[in-house]
Amino acid sequence: MSANIFYNGSLNLDIDGKTISLDPEINVDADIIFISHAHMDHSINAETVIPKITSHATRELIQFRKGIDMINTISFDTFDLNGFNVKMLDSGHVIGSKSLLLKIKNKKIFYTGDICDKHRFHMKSAEIPNSDIMILESTYGSEFYEMPSITDVIDRSTEWIKAELENGNSLALFGYPLGKAQIISKIAEQFDVAVILHDYINQINNICRKYNFSTRDFISLSNAPDGFEGQAIYILPSSSRKASSIKNINGKMKTAMFSGWAIEEDFKVKIGVDEAFALTDHADFKGLLKIVKQSSPEKVFTFHGFKEELAENIKERLGIDAEPIKKGLCKLF
Numbered sequence: 001m002s003a004n005i006f007y008n009g010s011l012n013l014d015i016d017g018k019t020i021s022l023d024p025e026i027n028v029d030a031d032i033i034f035i036s037h038a039h040m041d042h043s044i045n046a047e048t049v050i051p052k053i054t055s056h057a058t059r060e061l062i063q064f065r066k067g068i069d070m071i072n073t074i075s076f077d078t079f080d081l082n083g084f085n086v087k088m089l090d091s092g093h094v095i096g097s098k099s100l101l102l103k104i105k106n107k108k109i110f111y112t113g114d115i116c117d118k119h120r121f122h123m124k125s126a127e128i129p130n131s132d133i134m135i136l137e138s139t140y141g142s143e144f145y146e147m148p149s150i151t152d153v154i155d156r157s158t159e160w161i162k163a164e165l166e167n168g169n170s171l172a173l174f175g176y177p178l179g180k181a182q183i184i185s186k187i188a189e190q191f192d193v194a195v196i197l198h199d200y201i202n203q204i205n206n207i208c209r210k211y212n213f214s215t216r217d218f219i220s221l222s223n224a225p226d227g228f229e230g231q232a233i234y235i236l237p238s239s240s241r242k243a244s245s246i247k248n249i250n251g252k253m254k255t256a257m258f259s260g261w262a263i264e265e266d267f268k269v270k271i272g273v274d275e276a277f278a279l280t281d282h283a284d285f286k287g288l289l290k291i292v293k294q295s296s297p298e299k300v301f302t303f304h305g306f307k308e309e310l311a312e313n314i315k316e317r318l319g320i321d322a323e324p325i326k327k328g329l330c331k332l333f
Contacts, residue, residue: 002331003104003107006330007328010023010024010028011303012030013102013109015102018031019032022036022113023043023113025045030050032051032053035052035062036097036099036100036113038057038061038096040066052072053073054070054075055088057096058097060096061204084103087102091127093116093282094178094179094281095211096211099127101129108132109131110131112134113137114281116282120150121186123281131295132298133301134292134297135300136302136310138302138310139305140283140285140287141310141313142310144285147260147280148278153277153278161188161256164254169252171232171233173258174255176237180258180259181204182208185215188235189216189218193230193231194230194231195216195219196232196234197219197234198236198237241273256275257273262279292318299321299332301325302314310322310324
C-alpha cells in the first residue's frame with residue numbers, strides 16, 4: 001500500500017489511488033474530505049455528495065455558518081476505510097475541532113489540522129498520538145511567537161475589565177465568533193453587569209452548548225431594550241469593530257481585541273482598540289515543538305504560516321527530518 005502527499009491549491013493525501021482532501025475551502029475532486037473544524041477558511045463552500053469525515057459539532061456549525069447541507073458525513077471516532085484505519089482525535093483548537101490519524105499497515109500518518117496544546121475553560125489540550133509521519137500546522141511557527149500563558153492572559157484581561165467597569169465604562173470585547181468568543185463569554189460571565197452578545201455569536205454559543213460548553217444566559221444584541229444606556233459588556237465579532245453595531249452603543253465605551261496576533265507590539269494601535277490580549281486557539285512556537293517531540297515522528301511536513309522556519313527549527317532543535325509542503329507531489333511510502 002502506497003501513500004503520497006500533494007498540494008494543488010488544497011492539501012491532499014493519496015492512499016493507493018484514493019484521494020483524501022484535507023480541509024479544502026475550494027471545490028475538490030476527491031474520494032473523501034476531512035474537515036477538521038468549522039472556521040470559514042477550513043471548510044467547504046458548497047454542498048457536495050463526497051463523503052466527509054468531521055465531528056458532529058463541526059457539521060452543525062458549518063451548516064449554520066455557511067448555510068449548506070452537510071450530507072453524507074462520517075462522525076465515528078474511529079473506523080476502517082479501504083484497508084486502513086481512520087481515527088479522529090481532539091485537536092484542542094475550537095469546539096468540535098479534530099485531528100486525523102491514519103493507520104496504514106505499520107505506518108501512522110498524523111494530520112494535526114489547527115491544534116492547541118493548552119487547556120482553557122471548556123477546551124482541553126490536544127490529544128497527541130505517536131506517529132511516523134506528521135503533517136503539522138505552522139500558524140505560529142516563528143520563534144517570535146512565544147505566547148504568554150493562558151492563565152496570565154485571562155487574569156490580565158479580567159483585571160482590565162474589572163478596572164474599566166469600576167471607572168464607569170461599558171466594554172466592547174472583540175474576537176472570532178467561533179473560538180475566542182466562547183472564551184470571552186466565560187471571562188465575562190463572572191461580572192455582575194449585563195452581558196450582550198452579537199446575534200451571530202449568540203447563535204454560535206447556543207450550538208456550542210450542545211457540545212460541552214456552558215455559560216449563564218446572555219442578552220442578544222437585537223433583544224437589548226431600545227435606548228438601553230446601562231453599563232454592559234458587549235461581545236462582538238472581530239470584524240465588526242468599525243460597524244454600526246458598535247457605533248450605535250450608547251455611553252462611555254472602551255474596546256479590547258482578543259487575538260494571538262496581539263503579541264505584536266503595535267497591534268492595538270494598528271487595529272484601533274484601547275487594549276489587546278494575546279489569546280490564541282493555536283499552539284505557539286514552543287508548543288509546536290513540544291507536539292512534535294511528543295508524537296516522535298520520523299518525518300514532519302509543515303504547512304500554513306511560518307512553515308519554512310518551523311521545519312528548520314524541527315531539524316536543528318529536535319533532530320527530526322522536516323520540510324515545508326510545496327506545490328506538487330511528495331512520496332511518503
